[in-house]
Amino acid sequence: MAERLQQHLPVGAMDTRASGWWAMIFTVFTEASLFVYLLFSYYYLAVQPHASGTFPEGGPPPIGIASLNTAILLLSSVAVGWAQLGIEHNKKWRLVIGLGIGALLGSIFLAIQWFEWGDRPFGLSSTPYSSLYFVITGFHMAHVVVGVLILLALTWWSKLGYFNSRRFAHIHIGALYWHFVDAVWIAVFFTFYITPLLGLKA
Amino acid sequence: MASTDYERRPTVDTETPDLAERLKRLWETAPGLYGWLATVDHKEIGLRYIITAFVFLILGGIEALVFRLQLSWSNLHILTPEQYDQLFTVHGMTMIFLYAGPVLSGFSNYLWPMLLGARDMALPRLNALSYWIYLFAGIVLYSGFAVGFGPNVGWFNYVPLAARAYNDGPNIDVYALGMVLLGISTTVGSINFIVTFLRMRCPGMSINRVPILVWGTVTASAANIFAIPAVSLAFLLLWMDRNVGTHFFDATAGGSAMLWQHLFWMFGHPWVYAIVLPAMGMVSDGLPVFCRRPLVGYSVVALATVATMVLGFGVWVHHMFATGLPGVSLSFFSAASIIIALPSAVGVFAWLATIWTGRPVFTTAFLFFASFILLFTIGGVSGYMTGSVPVDWQLTDTYFVVAHLHYVLIGINVFPVVGAAYFWFPKFFGRLMDERLGRWNFWTMFAGFNIGFFPMHISGLLGMPRRIYTYGDGMGWNWVNLITTIGSFLFAVGVLLFVWNVVKSLRNGAAAGENPWDAPTLEWATSSPPPPYNFAVIPTVASRHPLWEDRLGRADPQRSVVGHGLVLAQGREALGTTPLDAEPNVILKMPADTLVPVCLALAMTVLTGGLILVNWLVATLGIVLIAIAIGAWLWPSATLGETAEVSRDG
Numbered sequence: 087m088a089e090r091l092q093q094h095l096p097v098g099a100m101d102t103r104a105s106g107w108w109a110m111i112f113t114v115f116t117e118a119s120l121f122v123y124l125l126f127s128y129y130y131l132a133v134q135p136h137a138s139g140t141f142p143e144g145g146p147p148p149i150g151i152a153s154l155n156t157a158i159l160l161l162s163s164v165a166v167g168w169a170q171l172g173i174e175h176n177k178k179w180r181l182v183i184g185l186g187i188g189a190l191l192g193s194i195f196l197a198i199q200w201f202e203w204g205d206r207p208f209g210l211s212s213t214p215y216s217s218l219y220f221v222i223t224g225f226h227m228a229h230v231v232v233g234v235l236i237l238l239a240l241t242w243w244s245k246l247g248y249f250n251s252r253r254f255a256h257i258h259i260g261a262l263y264w265h266f267v268d269a270v271w272i273a274v275f276f277t278f279y280i281t282p283l284l285g286l287k288a
Numbered sequence: 289m290a291s292t293d294y295e296r297r298p299t300v301d302t303e304t305p306d307l308a309e310r311l312k313r314l315w316e317t318a319p320g321l322y323g324w325l326a327t328v329d330h331k332e333i334g335l336r337y338i339i340t341a342f343v344f345l346i347l348g349g350i351e352a353l354v355f356r357l358q359l360s361w362s363n364l365h366i367l368t369p370e371q372y373d374q375l376f377t378v379h380g381m382t383m384i385f386l387y388a389g390p391v392l393s394g395f396s397n398y399l400w401p402m403l404l405g406a407r408d409m410a411l412p413r414l415n416a417l418s419y420w421i422y423l424f425a426g427i428v429l430y431s432g433f434a435v436g437f438g439p440n441v442g443w444f445n446y447v448p449l450a451a452r453a454y455n456d457g458p459n460i461d462v463y464a465l466g467m468v469l470l471g472i473s474t475t476v477g478s479i480n481f482i483v484t485f486l487r488m489r490c491p492g493m494s495i496n497r498v499p500i501l502v503w504g505t506v507t508a509s510a511a512n513i514f515a516i517p518a519v520s521l522a523f524l525l526l527w528m529d530r531n532v533g534t535h536f537f538d539a540t541a542g543g544s545a546m547l548w549q550h551l552f553w554m555f556g557h558p559w560v561y562a563i564v565l566p567a568m569g570m571v572s573d574g575l576p577v578f579c580r581r582p583l584v585g586y587s588v589v590a591l592a593t594v595a596t597m598v599l600g601f602g603v604w605v606h607h608m609f610a611t612g613l614p615g616v617s618l619s620f621f622s623a624a625s626i627i628i629a630l631p632s633a634v635g636v637f638a639w640l641a642t643i644w645t646g647r648p649v650f651t652t653a654f655l656f657f658a659s660f661i662l663l664f665t666i667g668g669v670s671g672y673m674t675g676s677v678p679v680d681w682q683l684t685d686t687y688f689v690v691a692h693l694h695y696v697l698i699g700i701n702v703f704p705v706v707g708a709a710y711f712w713f714p715k716f717f718g719r720l721m722d723e724r725l726g727r728w729n730f731w732t733m734f735a736g737f738n739i740g741f742f743p744m745h746i747s748g749l750l751g752m753p754r755r756i757y758t759y760g761d762g763m764g765w766n767w768v769n770l771i772t773t774i775g776s777f778l779f780a781v782g783v784l785l786f787v788w789n790v791v792k793s794l795r796n797g798a799a800a801g802e803n804p805w806d807a808p809t810l811e812w813a814t815s816s817p818p819p820p821y822n823f824a825v826i827p828t829v830a831s832r833h834p835l836w837e838d839r840l841g842r843a844d845p846q847r848s849v850v851g852h853g854l855v856l857a858q859g860r861e862a863l864g865t866t867p868l869d870a871e872p873n874v875i876l877k878m879p880a881d882t883l884v885p886v887c888l889a890l891a892m893t894v895l896t897g898g899l900i901l902v903n904w905l906v907a908t909l910g911i912v913l914i915a916i917a918i919g920a921w922l923w924p925s926a927t928l929g930e931t932a933e934v935s936r937d938g
Contacts, residue, residue, distance in 0.1 A: 089300050091300065091491055091828070091853070091854055091872055092297060092298065092299070092300050092854075093297065093872070094295050094296070094297050095295060095296060095297070095298065095872060095873065095874055095875050096294060096295045096873075096874050096875070097293060097294060097295055097296050097874070097875045097877065097929055098293075098294075098874075098875070098876070098877045098928065098929015098930065099877070099928060099929050099930045100294070100874055100929070103864055103873055103874040104930075105410045105411055105483055105487060105864070105876060106411075108410070108482075108483040108486060108487060109410075109411055109414070109479050109480075109483050112478075112479045112482050112483065112513055113479060115513050115514070116475055116479070116513040116514070116516065116517055117517075119513065119514045119515075119517040119518075120517035120520075120521060122517075123517055123518045123521045123551060123554070124521065126550075126551075127521075127525070127536065127547060127551070130544065130547050130550065131536070131542075131543065131544060131547065134542070134544055136542055137542075140542070141542075210532065210533060210534060211532070211533030211534060211535065213535060213541070213542055214535045214536065214541065214542045214543045214544075217528075217534035217535050217536055217543075218536075221525070221528065221534065235915070239919065239922070243923075243924055247932065248924045248930075248931040248932060249924075249931070249932055250932035252294045252932070253294075253929075253930065253931055253932045253933075255930060256922075256924055256930060
């Protein structure tokens with residue numbers, strides 16, 4: 087019966103058959119759980135009694151720049167997706183440029199977030215809200231930093247010619263992480279910027 | 289048709305000594321210190337896991353003996369209250385986090401690729417990383433205790449007692465960050481098991497043919513990746529509350545002490561199942577071998593395993609019945625806790641039916657497996673009792689709960705693990721363990737365990753609270769505690785007999801041969817101990833019991849084949865198969881020995897140390913080292929088939 091197994095098989099880290107791809111899927115699951123527990127902590131503390139105006143501290147945070155930043159982060163995912171499709175068609179330049187743009191937009195997001203942090207009228211240890219704000223957005227920023235480093239490494243490796251239309255598992259694995267980091271921001275953004283407008287506040 | 293390096297048509301052949309020799313050169317770990325630090329062989333890593341976990345079991349046991357002496361009669365002062373607090377906390381931490389989980393990871397690490405007909409785990413370097421982090425986290429967790437600052441508020445570490453205001457030393461910081469580090473080990477280990485389950489089963493091993501141990505471990509692993517982040521986060525937030533002034537758990541500043549309990553038990557209860565389901569899997573696979581028949585109800589046992597875990601995510605509040613939660617919440621979680629008895633009972637009846645309808649052979653391993661059924665039932669019934677809210681209100685925080693959790697953890701983890709050691713020892717080392725000494729070992733442990741722990745039900749019903757360092761003479765708890773202490777020492781003698789048997793059998797146990805128990809699964813089709821590559825050619829499987837097919841008289845003309853199959857020997861190679869049907873779909877290039885995992889684990893330990901000392905310089909150094917190690921790990925490698933073939937594509 088073993089003879090029927092004699093067939094052409096791809097060799098090595100090939101597309102979604104690479105072990106690393108599967109490992110990244112479950113890494114994303116566990117990272118997503120981490121954010122679920124972070125946001126659970128937010129909502130759990132949000133519904134406890136608070137003095138008026140302390141949850142969110144100083145009223146709902148301004149939504150304008152955060153919305154712009156959300157758009158920037160989502161655009162970075164588009165750029166990375168464009169790069170991924172490029173290498174599947176063996177277009178190395180598209181890969182390098184797309185990943186580079188993704189890393190650049192990610193860095194802009196980080197810079198804007200940094201200014202947002204400085205703009206807050208409270209510090210880390212003022213109230214439970216302020217602790218939640220800095221820790222949860224901080225967790226997300228740490229993930230963006232890791233994501234940008236991954237994109238930079240992939241850009242460099244792409245420029246060195248490591249990938250082509252057969253070998254691009256690294257790209258898809260790194261990109262999966264990046265798309266996750268972008269997607270989870272939407273949950274964070276909704277929690278911090280939208281739910282107070284919907285009435286979840288003290 | 290010429291093949292490129294992107295694809296190949298592997299040959300099918302019969303195992304030859306020449307091929308075996310070639311594979312041995314490819315897969316063997318280098319000798320000496322380098323090989324010891326750099327190995328990625330799942331068998332080496334698995335044994336290390338088991339041995340390290342047993343060292344922790346013995347440490348935790350000694351701690352327990354010391355405080356059992358303190359409790360053996362009223363008004364004793366062998367220990368101070370502070371020493372007592374540290375001892376019982378470190379005992380819990382050791383047994384639950386450093387023994388019970390890792391020992392099962394060890395067995396599964398060693399056995400999985402053998403059971404699945406694979407060359408190694410899917411991610412061998414991650415496997416090495418998982419072990420090293422476990423070892424270093426264990427050392428970190430013990431470092432505080434070693435210098436007199438062990439965790440001292442119980443293994444579930446409730447705030448506000450664990451907050452800075454009431455606990456000013458480094459005790460809790462070491463515990464908190466050590467646990468975060470250990471969580472990384474468990475997480476990457478779990479990811480490795482899941483990917484291995486989905487991708488590394490040999491051709492023909494569809495998911496309805498994998499051994500139950502594999503079901504148990506993959507179910508536990510899936511639970512871990514969802515549950516571990518809760519406790520890691522809780523400990524990290526606590527560390528921040530204690531060191532950088534956040535207010536998550538500080539009720540005086542608007543935080544909530546209950547948030548700690550929720551996050552801890554959202555992890556804690558699934559974890560209980562994570563440290564018993566693989567052990568139940570060991571019994572489901574080992575017990576039938578000694579009953580000379582397949583397990584009764586394979587499919588329902590596999591489904592019950594998964595169902596237990598799913599329900600296990602919905603019962604965490606039963607640890608919090610006495611905290612003043614609303615009645616509707618109590619009702620819901622009480623119902624869920626009681627319903628979970630159903631899938632548990634499926635297992636019990638399946639094992640009983642297997643013995644009943646089989647022809648039992650009373651080996652030591654059988655005795656351990658069979659006694660587990662009894663102990664599990666007792667632990668299950670006491671759990672069922674405390675699942676009921678009014679009963680729990682009477683019994684929570686008494687010795688009744690201590691009795692329950694020890695019947696569960698020792699009954700469902702230690703007894704199956706010792707049975708598994710008797711069962712698989714011949715495969716690990718090529719020698720049988722002494723059966724005569726084994727009987728002494730079993731009966732001493734069994735008697736000691738029940739004499740030690742059964743009376744705790746009674747002291748609990750008499751109202752004795754847990755975690756008190758001594759008690760008054762008039763409470764009427766003297767004799768029951770003395771019996772408990774005597775039992776615990778007898779149990780310790782039983783564990784010593786086990787260690788003695790291991791040492792004795794390693795030296796002069798009888799030679800085992802390939803399959804001393806005449807067992808049905810693939811690990812018994814290799815030599816004992818197995819060669820570094822496990823299988824010279826990839827086996828093909830046609831049933832759940834590849835080595836029993838002739839006698840089971842299957843009508844199906846297809847037979848499992850070991851020793852004739854796909855030859856993968858152009859470098860370290862393994863076969864990747866589809867997740868459900870296990871059809872081959874890729875030839876995987878497997879990594880060679882490397883120092884990167886141990887370096888990465890060290891770098892993570894540096895970061896942990898920096899944060900414990902609140903030294904930002906050391907912490908930053910740790911982060912930089914981590915980045916370098918990960919960069920080295922992930923740099924695309926031509927030998928692993930991760931880069932474009934430059935010579936062909938220009």
